[in-house]
Amino acid sequence: MKQARLSRRTFLRGTGVSLALPFLEAMVPLSARAAAAQTIPRRFIAINIPLGFLSENFFPEKAGVGYDPSPYLKIGGTLQDQFTVFSGVSHPGVDGGHETQKSFLTAAHHPAARSFRNSVSVDQVIAKAIGAETRFSSITLGEHSLAVSENGVVVPRIGMPGTAYRRLFMSGTPQEIASREADLRDGRSVMDLVMEEAKTIERHASAADREKLDQYFTAVRETEQRLEKAGAWEKTPKPQVDEKPPGKFEAEDVVAAYRSYFDVMRLAIQTDSTRVLTLGGTAIGTVPKIEGVAQGYHTLSHHGKNPDRLKQLEIVERATMKVFFDFLTQLRGFREGESNLLERTQVLLGSNLGNASGHQTNNLPLLLAGGGYKHGQHLGFDTKNNYPLSNLFITMMQRAGVQKDSFGGHSGTMRGLEMV
Structure with missing residues (x-):
């Protein structure tokens, strides 16, 4: 009998609850058990x-x-x-x-x-x-x-x-999740606006100011990446x-x-x-x-x-x-x-x-x-x-x-x- 294989991201679902499974041997085929540690x-x-x-x-x-x-x-x-x-x-x-x-x-x-x-x-x-x-x-x-x-x-x-x-x-109510998604969307639009304004200033900045702006851009990009990631995970059950x-x-x-x-x-x-x-x-x-x-x-x-x-x-x-x-x-x-x-x-x-x-x-x-x-x-x-x-x-x-x-x-x- 062929063994069923589970995905690493398999969820148990029922009555509105989603349960993420830990790593299981059934998540890799028998032929690959020896190399399971690599996954x-x-x-x-x-x-x-x-x-x-x-x-x-x-x-x-x-x-x-x-x-x-x-x-x-x-x-x-x-x-x-x-x-x-x-x-x-x-x-x-x-x-x-x-x-x-x-x-x-x-x-x-x-x-x-x-x-x-x-x-x-x-x-x-x-x-x-x-x-x-x-x-x-x-x-x-x-x-x-x-x-x-x-x-x-x-x-x-x-x-x-x-x-x-x-x-x-812990997850919130549907209303709370929708509110967080709206915050994320607003956050992205704010980041876009800030970046455009900062780039305009950079054209007229001194070398010392450009260094400060570079640090600022880095911080903005990191924030933007966190926002994007948070948005992707918001709909994934905890x-x-x-x-x-x-x-x-x-x-x-x-x-x-x-x-x-x-x-x-x-x-x-x-x-x-x-x-x-x-x-x-x-x-x-x-x-x-x-x-x-x-x-x-x-x-x-x-x-x-x-x-x-x-x-x-x-x-x-x-x-x-x-x-x-x-x-x-x-x-x-x-x-x-x-x-x-x-x-x-x-x-x-x-x-x-x-x-x-x-x-x-x-x-x-x-x-x-x-x-x-x-x-x-x-x-x-x-x-x-x-x-x-x-x-x-x-x-x-x-x-x-x-x-x-x-x-x-x-x-x-x-x-x-x-x-x-």
Whole structure:
């Protein structure tokens, strides 16, 4: 009996509900099962924890394969062969304390300077290459945005997990959809008008003004592309999920916040709503809602080697690592053909600060999980003359299918990191 074949975009329909199916083996013929992994998309996730981690608890003592995990990495348990940890890596030329979160995914120099001008972030380079295949080319979440467009403008973040859930999975009434379509049409006509006027001005502009106008044109084109894409997806049913939207939580409940963000991120890639996600973590000054913690998180990060503050800070960081490893476990548990979600998703966890207590920006704590690499190792570089983080970004871009061999002023891929 000949087996029926399902389309990758097959929907289950009934009583007004449309359900998008995840990747199934029946979506490829039996003869092509061995190559099914080639049809499963690759994804990119980057997470920044802006107050970093205590280095003695994060970095293993020895480099190489089969290293003894550090106290924080032990929390990952059986996941050790699913990630690579890096030491001696940073962005040369990126200084300025907390302001360096602006450059975490861009490598743009001197973010604290008054004349600072940011550059495109690695997630947006990837989104430009593969984003047209999903409803959302990329999604940036959290307390600060890591995403920066080609013209150096920060991509607006979604600050609450519940808001992200509604945008991903909830549709409006027919009247609301019609209203959004009208807004899109009006938006396009406005863009057309603006472009014509701007081009007229350009003919009489100086060289400096033309440079500014070029940046402006780029922004307009990006807006226009987003509008066109939104119009095309407006009539496509959103995927339905069984899980309820994230509930409300106090801002101080750091664990609940991260767990909710991670749940939304998992659902977003599980339903193929997007393949590029970034999360800017918390640096709250108030007291985290975690047992054993009695001082503000930001205050604890400036511990000054105070034993009590170090103890409390470790509690916060352990809780953060625990919820992160739970996220990786969930990704590993979701099967896709002969693979799983973690094997097809590059997940970068790191920080823009190597030592938050002294606002130091060298030797950043970094961990790359999943993505189909040969993991289970600690790649240790010179902790004083650091290896450029941009080289890791180049490797990740190439793994996502972007043919680039330079980024952030550096060329070449990450030494020692090999693909399976």
